[in-house]
Amino acid sequence: MKKIRKFLLVLFCMVLCSGMAVYADDASDYYSALTQTSSDREIAIQAGQSYMSAFAAMTLDDATYYMENATGFLQKAAEQYHSYLENDVLGEFKDIKSVEAEETKKGYDVTCTAEYENANLVMTMSCNYIGGQMTPTGIEFSVEENHSKSMGEKMQGAVLNTIIGLVTVFVVLILISFLISLFRYIPAIQEKFEARKRKETIVSTPMPEAEKAEEQEELADDTELVAVITAAICAATGSSSDGFVVRSIRKSKRK
DSSP states (O other): HHHHHHHHHHHHHHHHHHSSSHHHHHHHHHHHHHHHHHHHHHHHHHHHHHHHHHHTOOOOOOOOOHHHHOOHHHHHHHHHHHHHHHTSSOEEEEEEEEEEEESSSSEEEEEEEEEEESEEEEEEEEEEEEEEEEEEEEEEEEEEEOOOOOOHHHHHHHHHHHHHHHHHHHHHHHHHHHHHGGGGGGGHHHHHHHHHHHHHHHHHHHOHHHHHHHHHHHHHHHHHHHHHHHHHHHHHTTOGGOOOOOOOOOOOOOO
8 A cells, every 4th residue: 555655646746746856857748748739828727727636636645645745845735735624624626617827927827716515725836937848836725715606505595594584583572572561560569669668667757755745645634534524424324334435535616
């Protein structure tokens, strides 16, 4: 298994340029054949497509192997792609959407966008002239949100958002209605508190000393008067005081 992996690594390095000097020497025949029928721009675009296809076919184990055994910019690219696979950032590979090449002073910068299940992967590859050949010298990856959702997925998301909004509104309205229904108990509760407060005030208010003395004096006078009246009634009727009780004495208003 290790021999097979080493053989694949060497083959991958020869075809996809794992090191600049090695790539320029070992792949010169390959690019010489391309230059016979293709322009430098087309060569750069084809190289970008080849690299993107190679990374898209990698498993987590493959990325780990190239991360540990490759050299140069290919090792750095494998490390970055390994982190995407390990954290399941991309999902399943679908297709290469576009490949564009922009001319620079040293060669071309190729931008390749690949569509995955969860996001789009953008690969930027630098291709420079080395030994008269168009040679890849660097790769960087970036992830952008995948906006290519189907109409069904968009409608499903819109319906879900609408349902969540309606449920939220109804819950808030029900809560407000419940709070308003409790307002009718507020006057009764307030009246109970006020009655209790008035009662406590009456109980706790002390009677003035002058009123207490006057009340005791009146009570003493009324007792003597009751005894006199009771005796007079008994003498007039010829009966005893057991048959009646004098409960109150009122002053007549007649003159």
